[in-house]
Amino acid sequence: MVFQPADSATLTAAVAARQSNRKPVILHFADLLVGPLCASARPRRFPLLYLLADGAAMWLAMQGLFGSMFLVFGLSRAAAIALARFAGPETKFRREVSAWQPWIELSLYVFSLATIAIANMTGPIAAQLSTFPSSQVVRGTAAASIDAAVTYLTVQGDVFFRIVTRWLLALLKGLENVLTLAPWPVLFAVVGFAAWKRGGAGLLVLVWMALGYLGLFGYWAEALQTSALVLASLCVCVVIGIPAGILLAKSPTSRAIASPVLDLMQTMPSFVYLLPAVAFFSIGKPPALIATVIFALPPLVRLTCLGIEQVPLHVREAMQAHGATPLQMLLKAELPLALPSIRTGINQTIMMCLSMVVVAALIGGGGLGYNVLFALQNVQYGEGILAGLAIVFCAVLFDRLAGSGRKTDL
Amino acid sequence: MNAVPNMQFDTWYPGEARAPVVSCRNVWKVFGHKPVVDRIVGELLAERIDVECARREHGCVVAVKNVSFDVRPSEVFCIMGLSGSGKSTLIRHVNRLIEPTAGDILVNECSISALDARALRELRARKIGMVFQNVALLPHRTVEANTCLPLELRGETGLAAHAAVQRALSVVGLSAWGDRYPSELSGGMQQRVGLARALAADADILLMDEPFSALDPLIRKQLQTEFRRLVKTLGKTALFITHDLDEAIRIGDRIAIMRDGQIVQTGTPAEIVLSPVNDYVAQFVEGISPVHFVDAERIMVLPTQYPGHAAALLASAVPEGWPVCERGTLLARLITLQTESDRPIAVVDGGLIIGVVGPREILVAVGGHGKRQKEM
Structure with a gap:
């Protein structure tokens, strides 16, 4: 097409027209303040209703209900702006949105009006509506039955829990003995060597500085106790977590069951299962270990499962095509290929174990957590911060030594 | 649809007389929700519903539709089709990575x-080797360990x-690379490792x-030649x-040649190129130069029918x-012979003249593919 100067004016006009055609969606302060009134200008349906609603809202606003009014304004404006932003030029979504918009706005208005009206009402009905009907009986019964179940299990499973406690104690004591019986120069040398193999001189210096801090500030014994607890938890986590992750990756049914359980384990505040842990395993290190394992297990299970799921289909096919048994497939292809993911899982687990140290100290887990707890209870800021730093250095040691150190391997 | 369009074109194969090594008998594969597939497969086989109907109304995809073929011993059997044709x-x-729905x-x-x-x-480990498009080597194993996998x-x-x-690696020319990892190899070399892996198992198929x-075109051509020689x-x-x-x-x-899950035509390269059964095949064949696989016997005319010289050739x-x-x-x-002489070429077998190839025959074979030849 030949460009003609006369066209340029038309073009500019067209562009301007198109630009003015597009509704500017800018948040003005005034808009926010008188939101419902502005918004009511847009939808063509129910103008009278909107007007009434806005009148009522303004009237209530003048009555001093500023807090709730601002909330309602804000909500309606945010919804309108979000809708306008989402809707691109002439998509299916936009057409749908423009069909819903009046209804969404209407429901917002009705909601706001109802809120305001109920907040201002007095009498028995209003009281019923403003608070959800709760039942102390339901909660009481539920809590009591959980109590009863825990008590029952404590009594019935006594032998089992004793055996588990003994095993866990043996594991813990063994690890603690190994760590505490070694003279500190030996530990310095061993850890230093591991660091040097893993990350060279830089890591060696870092590790020795961390160890030096723990020793110099008198956290040596506690740090070793904590390390033993973390390592014992890690052992249990690995023994349970990796097979569980494999199972989850292999069977969709088990995944459907385990997924919510894992979510529960991760989101339930750890203090909550300290109590049953104490009930089952009494006070001391074993319940602390159990609580730590429950908290730290999910990432390892999830990442193992993810790692195995991510093994490319063509690798599985190649293994099958060459006559691999399911076990061979797992050992020769899936686990090696999932290894980076599993390593990340182990790293995560270690970090989560360390973050449980303070909580575990509440039920006699001992170690550095106890120092922090003691400092908190006696309002000793300095002591608290120093003990906290000791935990951080422990974390640094574990992360750098056990974590996904070199990027190049595999 | 005739599998062998012209008996005259059929050539002899090393293992023709023996039983086929692999043979597919009326294989169907329908992908979809299992119960639905089980329900409609009978209908499909009886041709009461067609592929389109299976897809639209039952949500099932017919990937392979009534395919039968035989692969003879020591033969290289190619299945050619565009993506999505079900090949x-x-x-x-063949090694039951996928179970047939029927057949x-x-x-x-x-x-x-x-x-x-x-x-x-056992069958997969000893009888059938497989090589994949994306090679599918194990990244944590060396070339040697990868090759050793089937064993x-x-x-x-x-x-x-x-x-x-070692033998398999030397056959594909990678003896010196045994202790490297797949990531250190080029694409072509990785594919050689894939081939070596299949060869190490010493499978017949x-x-x-x-x-x-x-792979890029140059490497591809080189590997093709090598592969054929090897096989x-x-x-x-x-x-x-x-x-x-x-x-x-x-x-x-x-x-x-496969299309939409069906085999459209089976034949030697020359048969496919010279007499495609339909427009679809003809479309592929266009632009394929026949000079390296069409021989004199295929394009010659009988001496008695050669215009203008029939009498002379009776002798x-x-x-x-x-x-x-x-x-x-x-x-x-x-073509070279024809350019050196202005006479037609005599096809001779045991001193007897069995056919004649003239400039016309050569031109038709080079330029005119099946369609045009049939119209003649």
Whole structure:
């Protein structure tokens, strides 16, 4: 097409027209303040209703209900702006949105009006509506039955829990003995060597500085106790977590069951299962270990499962095509290929174990957590911060030594 | 649809007289929700509903539709089709990576759908090797360990296995690379490792699922030539999947062309190129140069029918000054002969003249593909 100067004016006009055609969606302060009134200008349906609603809202606003009014304004404006932003030029979504918009706005208005009206009402009905009907009986019964179940299990499973406690104690004591019986120069040398193999001189210096801090500030014994607890938890986590992750990756049914359980384990505040842990395993290190394992297990299970799921289909096919048994497939292809993911899982687990140290100290887990707890209870800021730093250095040691150190391997 | 359009074109194969190594009998594969597939498969087989209906109304995809073929011993059988034509699905039936919905697959005259898990593993480990388009090497193993995989999977790890691995690697020319990791190798070399892995198992049957498709043209051509030479010297039977007709022609003894899950035409490269059964095949064949696989016998006319010389040729002796060639002389050579002389070329077998190739025949063979030849 030949460009003609006369066209340029038309073009500019067209562009301007198109630009003015597009509704500017800018948040003005005034808009926010008188939101419902502005918004009511847009939808063509129910103008009278909107007007009434806005009148009522303004009237209530003048009555001093500023807090709730601002909330309602804000909500309606945010919804309108979000809708306008989402809707691109002439998509299916936009057409749908423009069909819903009046209804969404209407429901917002009705909601706001109802809120305001109920907040201002007095009498028995209003009281019923403003608070959800709760039942102390339901909660009481539920809590009591959980109590009863825990008590029952404590009594019935006594032998089992004793055996588990003994095993866990043996594991813990063994690890603690190994760590505490070694003279500190030996530990310095061993850890230093591991660091040097893993990350060279830089890591060696870092590790020795961390160890030096723990020793110099008198956290040596506690740090070793904590390390033993973390390592014992890690052992249990690995023994349970990796097979569980494999199972989850292999069977969709088990995944459907385990997924919510894992979510529960991760989101339930750890203090909550300290109590049953104490009930089952009494006070001391074993319940602390159990609580730590429950908290730290999910990432390892999830990442193992993810790692195995991510093994490319063509690798599985190649293994099958060459006559691999399911076990061979797992050992020769899936686990090696999932290894980076599993390593990340182990790293995560270690970090989560360390973050449980303070909580575990509440039920006699001992170690550095106890120092922090003691400092908190006696309002000793300095002591608290120093003990906290000791935990951080422990974390640094574990992360750098056990974590996904070199990027190049595999 | 006739599998062999013209009997005159049929050539002899090394193992023709013997039983087929792999044979597919009316194989169907329908993907979809299992109960639905079970319900509609009878209808499909009885042709009461068609593919389109299965997809639209039942949400099932018919990937392979009533496919039958035989692969003869020591033959390279190519299955050529565009993506989505079901060729990769089909080849996975041969070692039962995919179970057929209906139909049967025979390997060495024994139905594989009857095999239990152990026997199937045994079959896969000993009889059938497979090479994949994306190579599918294990990244954490060296080239040698990768090559050793099929042997290892069937429990052979001794010296003999090591020797077999070395042999396989030297056959593909990668002896010096045994202790490298796949990530250190180029794409072409990785595919050689894939081939070595299949060869190490010493399987009689090789399934090649578009092995060279992801490589650049030069390497691809080189590997194709090498592959054909290898297969022929080792006497393997190969089922080769490709989307490239050039490749199929270069590698295959016979080619099956697939479209929408069905085999449209089966034949030797020359048959496919010279007499495509329909427009679809003709469209592929366009632009394929026949000079390297069409021979004199295929394009000659009988001496008695050669216009203008019928009488002279009745004598069965080669007329004065005519160039002479054998039955199997390739078109490329015929062209050279024709340019050197202004007489037609006599095709001679045992001193007798069995046919004549003139400039017209050569032109038709080079320029005019099947359609036009049929119209003549």
